[in-house]
Amino acid sequence: MTPIDREEAARRAADELLKPGYKKEALLDQAWRHFQQFVGDLMDAATGSGTTGGVISAIVITLIISGVIALVVWRLRKSSRMNAAAPDGLFGERTMTAAEHRQAAERLAAKGDWTEAIQERLRAIARDLEERALVDGMPGRTADELAAEAGQALPGFADELTAAARSFDDVTYGAEPGTRQAYEAMSGLDERLRQARPVPLAGSPLGSTS
Incomplete structure (x- = not known):
């Protein structure tokens, strides 16, 4: 039997596929x-x-x-x-500083957009804690995860952080409207957290006494 080259084989295969008995080849497969x-x-x-x-x-x-x-x-x-950028995460795709989130929150509050103002203020808190290395910069972090981790570094604020996370979740996922009172509570927490210092770990240089 005489061997055939690639072109002849391709031609014969094409002729065979053109016969009526074959189904039309899908465009992607083709x-x-x-x-x-x-x-x-x-x-x-x-x-x-x-x-x-x-x-x-x-x-x-x-x-x-x-x-x-x-x-x-x-x-x-x-x-x-x-x-x-997880659906339940605090942040979107764009990376902003704590100061930028804080300014955005204040602009929204000035317009009475309390829901978005609350969201931005908690993002400001989260970013500020990350910038101060009090919490890890974890992608897709949720408000509850932030409160739990920050509460370990700042135990005196643990309850308020939990309440802030709950407020964020209520307006973001619970369809509850934001209020001036909730925003002012979040804003006050933000200001006090900025002045707070973490509790030193036992045995660390900050925890030792002279």
Whole structure:
């Protein structure tokens, strides 16, 4: 039996698929098949043609593979960012400082947007504690997680932090409207937390006495 080359095999396969007995190939499958055939042709050219053609084919293959890798990395990074901004988390995608969250809260409060003002004020508290290294900068942190961790560093504020987290959850997920009273309580807590110092751990230099 006489051997056939790649082109003849592809032609025969195409003729076979054109017969009425075959179902129409899905567009995605067809595109993938053409891509595989294209890469296969390039590989054949790189290994079977002259030096110049082989170099050009190798460059094209490298560019294609690099493009695919870049696309996969981009998708993974996008997915990672979306996961970091968890639905129950305090923060969105944009990173803001404590001062920026505080200013945003004050602007919202001035307009009477108490719900969003409360949210921004707790974000200011969370970011301020992160900037002072009193809590870890954990992506997707919830208000309850913030209160629990901050309450360990500042036990004197544990109850107020829990109440602040509950207030945030009520207006964010509980569909309860924010109020001036709730915002002022959050604002007062923020100001006092800014002046607070953590309780030193036992045995640490801050906890030792002279």
